[in-house]
Every structure is written in structure tokens, then in C-alpha cells.
């Protein structure tokens with residue numbers, strides 16, 4: 351696991367609100383201090399399990415229930431479950447969103463999420479989030495994104511490169527680096543780029559608004575569009591105009607594809623030739639043939655797929671097939687907070703399940719450079735990072 355942590359990694363499929371730190375969601379319990387302070391591994395792991403099974407979320411939901419914000423009875427059984435189904439995860443997301451409705455919180459979670467990925471030696475992060483409107487808090491999709499960008503700028507424990515081009519070429523890391531002044535220790539650096547997600551609950555107009563916003567924010571690190579949200583909600587035709595618009599504007603697209611066995615939709619998704627797809631759990635042979643023929647890179651989220659019951663055993667996962675076929679894949683976390691995972695864990699899981707050695711893991715991590723939506727200059731920098739790391743790690 352330590353080697354997997356050391357490995358420079360590229361994260362291409364991480365949802366902001368699904369990656370929120372446990373400790374940010376949790377009420378200030380003594381249990382957290384116990385967790386942070388204990389040196390006993392078993393004790394730590396038991397506490398971690400208690401937290402990840404939702405005990406703390408339960409407290410939070412209870413509080414919101416008492417305030418009349420949610421009907422506690424509707425969510426209590428979901429929170430307490432260990433392996434949650436996909437629809438149950440979406441219930442939890444609604445809870446998460448109740449907590450992250452104001453600009454300040456959005457800024458805070460963005461900062462923390464970036465710091466957490468950097469701590470895992472993620473050197474390039476494409477973070478995706480759904481711009482949200484919340485009239486009660488005076489939030490528009492644009493001000494939500496401004497809060498996200500403020501969060502990126504607020505990171506001060508690592509160097510962040512996030513602005514792609516243009517006059518607003520602010521190097522946020524220059525703001526007030528905390529521990530680098532006079533320090534001989536080389537600070538970590540992470541490239542952060544943003545994908546704006548269209549939620550499947552949205553209307554065509556709302557989806558178009560997101561695409562136009564992405565275009566407006568191209569100089570602030572936005573590099574593409576994602577389609578996500580509950581896969582049994584919404585019609586493909588609703589999102590198609592916005593996705594076509596994104597293509598016309600030259601914005602790369604990644605789609606949550608085949609999370610449920612809706613083959614008509616899978617075909618339609620492949621018809622627009624997205625630059626990447628995510629999950630792809632229910633693709634059948636003919637569909638895989640097309641993905642391979644079209645050379646569409648696949649974002650693979652092993653823990654998420656297992657925890658939501660898409661595969662009864664990890665050994666049934668299609669990773670091995672794509673890997674053997676030398677098809678372009680990227681290991682990703684999806685929702686590191688919700689599923690209590692890290693990208694280092696995902697690499698360890700893949701290696702231990704599918705028998706990859708260090709050379710193979712290194713190449714797997716490095717090959718994700720090709721699938722990023724970054725410009726050539728960044729790709730070149732990432733290649734240099736891997737060249738430097740190669741001597742150390744293999």
C-alpha cells in the first residue's frame with residue numbers, strides 16, 4: 351500500500367461532494383479525536399468502520415430531521431447500511447448536498463478535497479462537480495463555481511496549478527504558502543482541472559447553462575463536461591442538445607455510461623463519441639467492441655462498483671479484460687468520501703486482485719496522462735513527473 355501511495359497518480363473521476371472528508375461531515379465527536387490520536391491500528395480501523403457505515407451521518411440526519419429539513423425516517427435505514435445500492439447512494443448525496451449549500455462550505459470542501467488528493471500523491475486531479483442554484487442562499491451556478499475556484503485558490507499546504515490560460519493567470523500557490531518559506535523541503539504540486547457535471551435531473555435549459563458556464567470558465571481551469579446523477583432518472587434526449595453544444599464549442603465530454611442496463615441509451619451515448627466514459631458496468635459484448643473500436647478511454651471505479659453491487663465479485667470486473675486488450679483505462683475513486691477509499695487504495699486493489707507487478711502499475715498510472723483533458727504542455731509536465739519517479743520507484 352505504501353508503494354501505491356508513493357506512486358504519482360492521475361485522478362480523472364472524482365465528484366466533489368462525494369469526496370468530502372468524513373471529519374467535515376461528522377459532528378465534533380470525541381470519537382474523531384480518538385481516531386486521530388490512537389496509535390492502535392485495530393482500534394483505528396474499528397472506529398473508521400463505524401464512521402464509514404454512517405453512524406455519524408445518522409447523527410447529522412437526526413439533527414436535520416429535528417429541524418424539519420428532512421424526514422429522518424426516510425433516510426435512517428440507508429445511512430446505517432454498509433453496502434449501499436446505487437439508488438441508496440443518491441439518497442445520501444441529497445443529504446450531503448443539504449450540508450454544502452452555502453458558498454463558504456463549498457469553498458471549504460473544495461480546498462480539503464484537493465489537499466486530500468495531494469496527500470495521496472495525486473499529481474493531476476480532474477475534479478467534477480454539478481454547479482448548483484440555491485435561491486435561499488443567493489447561490490447561482492456561477493457563484494457556486496466561484497466558490498469552488500476560491501477553494502482551489504485557498505489551498506496552501508501544496509502547490510496548485512489550476513489556471514489553464516488567459517490574462518487571469520493566477521498561480522494560487524503563490525498566495526500564502528504556509529510551510530514553504532525558508533523551508534528546504536520540496537512542496538508537493540498538484541495540477542487541478544475542473545469538469546462541470548450536468549445532473550440527470552436537470553432540464554435541457556439548465557444543462558445548456560452549465561455548458562455555457564464551462565465555456566466562460568475555460569480560463570479558470572474548466573476543461574470539460576460530465577453527465578452524471580441517478581442513471582434511472584432523465585431522458586437522453588434532454589441532455590443531448592447541451593452535449594452537442596459542448597462538442598461544437600470544443601469542450602471534451604465524459605459520460606456516466608452503462609451504470610444500468612439501458613442499451614438504447616448506451617448506444618446513443620457511444621454515437622456521440624465521448625472523449626471518455628465512466629463506470630460502463632452493464633455494457634454487452636457488442637458495445638465493448640464499439641468502445642474498443644472507437645478507442646474511448648474508460649474511467650474505472652473498482653470500490654464504487656463493488657460497494658454498489660454492480661459486480662458480485664471483484665474478479666468479475668471488466669478491468670482485466672480491458673487491461674489485457676491494452677485498452678486505455680484510468681483507475682479512479684468516484685466518491686472517496688462516500689466509499690471510504692483513496693486512489694492509492696484503488697491501485698492496491700487492482701494490483702492485488704489482478705496480479706499486477708510494480709512495473710505494470712507504474713505504466714498503468716502513467717498511461718492515464720493520455721486520457722486527461724489537459725493541454726499538451728501539462729501532459730508534457732506530467733510525463734516529466736513520471737520520468738523522475740521511475741528511477742525512484744521501479
Ligand code: 5GP
Pocket residue numbers: 365366367368443444478479480481547549578579580581606609654684685
Ligand atoms: P457534486 O456534483 O454534487 O459535487 O457530487 C455529487 C454528485 O455527483 C451526485 O449528486 C451525483 O449527481 C453525482 N455522482 C456521484 N457519484 C456518482 C455515481 O457513481 N454515478 C452517477 N451517475 N452519479 C454520481
